[in-house]
Amino acid sequence: MRMMLFSSRPYDVESFRSAQAEGAQAGFGAIELAFNEFRLDERTAKLAEGVQVVCPFVNDGVNAAVIERLAAGGTRLLALRSAGYNHVDVAAAARAGIVVVRVPAYSPYAVAEHAVGMILTLNRRLHRANNRTREGDFSLNGLLGFDLHGKTVGVVGTGTIGRVFARIMASFGTTVLAYDPFEHPEIAALGGRYVSLDTLLASADIVSLHCPLMPSTRHLIRESSLASMKPGAMLINTSRGGLVDSLAVIDALKSGQLGHLGLDVYEEEGPLYFEDHSDELLLDDVLARLLTFPNVLITAHQAFFTREALAQIAATTLSNALAWQRGAPCNVVEPDA
Numbered sequence: 001m002r003m004m005l006f007s008s009r010p011y012d013v014e015s016f017r018s019a020q021a022e023g024a025q026a027g028f029g030a031i032e033l034a035f036n037e038f039r040l041d042e043r044t045a046k047l048a049e050g051v052q053v054v055c056p057f058v059n060d061g062v063n064a065a066v067i068e069r070l071a072a073g074g075t076r077l078l079a080l081r082s083a084g085y086n087h088v089d090v091a092a093a094a095r096a097g098i099v100v101v102r103v104p105a106y107s108p109y110a111v112a113e114h115a116v117g118m119i120l121t122l123n124r125r126l127h128r129a130n131n132r133t134r135e136g137d138f139s140l141n142g143l144l145g146f147d148l149h150g151k152t153v154g155v156v157g158t159g160t161i162g163r164v165f166a167r168i169m170a171s172f173g174t175t176v177l178a179y180d181p182f183e184h185p186e187i188a189a190l191g192g193r194y195v196s197l198d199t200l201l202a203s204a205d206i207v208s209l210h211c212p213l214m215p216s217t218r219h220l221i222r223e224s225s226l227a228s229m230k231p232g233a234m235l236i237n238t239s240r241g242g243l244v245d246s247l248a249v250i251d252a253l254k255s256g257q258l259g260h261l262g263l264d265v266y267e268e269e270g271p272l273y274f275e276d277h278s279d280e281l282l283l284d285d286v287l288a289r290l291l292t293f294p295n296v297l298i299t300a301h302q303a304f305f306t307r308e309a310l311a312q313i314a315a316t317t318l319s320n321a322l323a324w325q326r327g328a329p330c331n332v333v334e335p336d337a
């Protein structure tokens with residue numbers, strides 16, 4: 001079986017090769033791997049002609065046209081090396097007879113710990129303090145933070161990642177409020193409780209997003225939700241960029257209604273993220289504006305990026321492909337999911 005990766009980077013090559021070596025007994029070595037640095041799109045899809053399994057990453061726009069081209073070339077499986085699948089037209093894949101599988105959980109710790117890292121950095125201005133001391137500036141003006149202990153943290157989406165995040169934040173002595181259509185008993189066990197989204201936004205000092213991007217969650221954080229948040233609250237998004245209306249957060253930052261913003265994901269990240277554009281002009285005016293705020297911290301979709309997560313992503317992706325070939329359960333994304 002041949003598997004072709006798109007948008008692959010040296011760390012993908014390394015993690016997939018290591019997974020093949022370590023999973024020799026599971027038969028991982030039988031999968032012939034091809035790595036492409038470029039993205040999967042309508043133009044590049046033809047390179048997968050005769051390749052049964054195609055493995056895109058999160059900013060490959062796998063739309064109906066790409067899927068039709070892949071199907072015409074003989075691709076039968078889209079093995080996503082991500083948990084999120086909002087970049088794939090799953091219904092179009094079903095129509096084309098292509099199965100979509102994903103990596104439902106690799107390291108929830110990676111993403112949850114990154115969200116916590118963003119909170120600590122923004123609160124204590126570590127990003128600014130680091131720059132200052134390197135310039136010989138040892139003053140403290142402008143670096144005043146707050147104790148996390150005793151604060152209220154709102155967790156939107158208490159799936160695998162949201163619950164790890166809630167666990168870590170509870171250990172800081174915060175009160176955890178959660179919002180999720182499906183309640184999980186762990187939140188009560190942590191001393192937290194489920195409330196409506198409105199109550200969560202109105203009560204939390206820190207709001208962290210851990211729900212998927214779907215038509216119903218697009219711009220979950222918009223002008224009205226920002227207005228209902230506690231003045232000066234902190235918003236963290238390590239989930240998907242489309243959950244947050246970027247123009248609305250710029251207004252909320254300018255008015256001071258939003259006190260701190262941590263974004264690992266950005267709604268227009270597609271053309272920029274995972275590549276070095278440091279020699280070019282930044283043409284995205286919204287991102288450029290966000291980068292001017294001292295109380296905004298932006299990382300380039302790196303929350304997943306730990307050794308453990310990469311190893312798990314590679315192992316699960318290879319194992320999904322083999323299980324699919326055998327007709328065994330393989331983390332299929334259902335068309336109406």
Ligand code: NAI
Nearest residue numbers: 084157158159160161162179180210211212238239303304
């Ligand atoms: P999960 O599927 O375990 O949990 C998602 C939770 O969100 C579920 O409990 C679900 O009921 C809940 N949910 C659905 N609709 C909701 C709504 N309208 N409001 C509140 N909650 C809602 O997913 P997991 O593994 O915890 O991942 C969460 C998200 O994190 C993924 O959808 C993905 O977009 C993002 N992610 C980001 C990464 C990064 O590197 N920045 C890496 C991995 C995932």
